[in-house]
Amino acid sequence: MELAPNLAVAAGIIVEILLLWETADRQRDAGPAPGILAPRLSRIQEITLIVLIVSWICIALAEYVNPPLSLNTLSFIQNAIMGPSFFFLFIFGMVIPKLMPRINEQTIVAINLIVLISLPAGIDWYWLAALLLPSLGVLVIALTNRIIHPGVKSLLYFWYLICLFIISYQNSYDLLASDQWSTSLEYFIGGASGIFLLLHSIFLVRFFLMLTANILPQNRYLVSLAMPQLFDDQQIPLLKFFGILAILAVIIVANQLTGLVASASLLNLLILLVVHFMDRPFALDQT
Amino acid sequence: MKLPVDQGKRGIVGAIANVFLLCLAVLAPLMFLVGIISLIDQWGAHHRFLNNLESYGKTVDAVVSYIDEDYNRAGVSFIDASGTERSGTLSLRYYTPEVIETIRPGATIRVIYIDRLISESEKTALADFYSEVKKAPPVLADYWWVLGISWLIIAIKPQFVFLGMVDYDQLIKV
Incomplete structure (x- = not known):
């Protein structure tokens, strides 16, 4: 892998960690500190945007210049990315799960839909049944307004972690896997979704x-x-919820027909968008 | 009718058992995590071995050079397809005790080796018992015991798994 893809993966990892921090900050604190340059944004949102802009400038420069780095230098860069990433995964996946985003049953339904669409065509009927039955159960629960018993919430959250693990397994995640991505954007999405999915896969062990x-x-x-700390009782209105599901389905089907973006990258991006942004516009107007 | 002395003894025994279980419960999550990592490693190693034998396996006569009882394996020497002398390892976990009895230093055995310079290419398998290797469970039973026992301890005393998520004074409430 050349310098630009390495930088793209690193940028994806850093941006995703910042997004996880921002989501945790927003979901747990009543009033996050305002930004310095843009007071309408929170400070962590401001930092995330700055990191995003600076990293893409660096990636673009690396692509344009394309310095001829030795294998040793590239290995050093990859180790410098993987070392701290694994340390982060262990600390925040197993020891201090403070960055795990709070989700609700509607988020789980959306993630479930993405997982079902991502399944390979020739899957055995018993695996399909094993995946469809809990999916239908989660959908039924998501359509009700009742407060869920904590024991049931724990099972729903476990199913959510299983869904994310299925996506990780299908992606056969090696943080710096080079042969499944071709553009810097795909490497960026791969890095971001990789750290997210691996974090949840490690937390799956603790949650089990x-x-x-x-x-x-x-x-x-x-x-x-x-x-x-993990499960939110708030829901978005049903009409908006179905609208989001419909938009997800249309995007995925349209991409499969047109082949605009690599399917794995699109699904990973949609997962990140659902988890980080699904509750945002609506969280404040629930009674 | 229970005597107060009997109730006192049961209370002391119960308290000691409780403390003992709590001490084990501190180590159990780490044991479980290490068990999971070891299990995944064994699983991966076994499947890589089978895939490599399928893709690059060649059969040859080999001479047993040593038996390592600590690691339950044997060392073998053979000449590969390109005429180069090579040494390899033969894991004995796949075979019955009667078969293992025939594998002695100096004995000639027929093995399948991996005819490619890749990671773990030193591993070999007995050619006559290749089907046993393919049918063998990928993970040794010992790992399942470690996972099962640590899981059981956590099921009885799960407090330490909730560290960082529940306030400490609520964690150890009676």
């Missing part, structure tokens, strides 16, 4: 252990205390 608290009655209070 957290689910054991549902077994003995004296431990179930732990799930009740932990789930509010």
Whole structure:
């Protein structure tokens, strides 16, 4: 891999970490600090935008200049990206899950839809049934307004992590996999979605252990205390929810017909958009 | 009717068991994580081995050079298709004790080796028992025991898995 793709992957990873931080900040704090240059944005949003602009300038320069770097130098750059990334994944995936975005059942339905569309054509019927049954269950729950029991929330969240793991597995994620992407944008999306999906895949191990608290009655209070940090009770209006699902389906089908963007990159991008932005315009106007 | 002394003894035993379980529960999540990583590594190594044998496997007569009982493997020497002398390893976990008895230093055995210079190309398999290698479970039973026991401990005392997500005083409430 040349310099520009390496920079694109690194930029994707950094921007995604900043987005996770911004989402966690926004969902947990009542009033994040305003930006310095743009007071209408929060400070972390401002930083994310600056990093995005600066990184793309660097990527464009690297593509234009295309310096002839040695294999040792490129390996050093890749190790410099992977080392801190794995450290981040371990700390924030297993030890301090403060950056896990809070989601609701509607987000899970949207992610589920993306996963079902991403499945290979020749999948065995029993795997399809194993995926469709919980998907239908999640959809039914998403169509109701009732507050969900913490035990059920934990199972829904576990299913959400399983869906993200399925996407990671299908992408066969190596953070710097070079043969599935061709443009710097695809490398950027690959880096961002890679860190996001791997973070959730590692958290899946810890959450699987957290689910054991549902077994003995004296431990179930732990799930009740932990789930509010991961699961949001707010929902967007049903009409808007179906509108978002329809838009997702149209984008995916249109891309499959036209082949404009690599399918894996599009699906990964849609997952990031759903998780980070689905609750944004509507979170404040719920009663 | 239970005597107060019996109830006191049961209370002390229960408290000791509780403390013991809590101490184990501190280590259990780490044990589980290490178990998962080891399991994934074993799984991957086994499938890579099978894929390499399918893609690049060639059969040759080899001489057993040593037996390593600690790592449950044997060393073999053979001449590959290009006439180069090579050495390889033969994992004994795939074969029955009767077959392993026949693998002794100096014995000649027929093996499938990986005829390509790639990672883990030193691994070989017995040609007459290739089907056993393909049918073998990818992960040793020991790993499942480690995962199962650590999971059980966490199921009884899951408090430490919730560290960082639940306030400490609510974590250890009685």
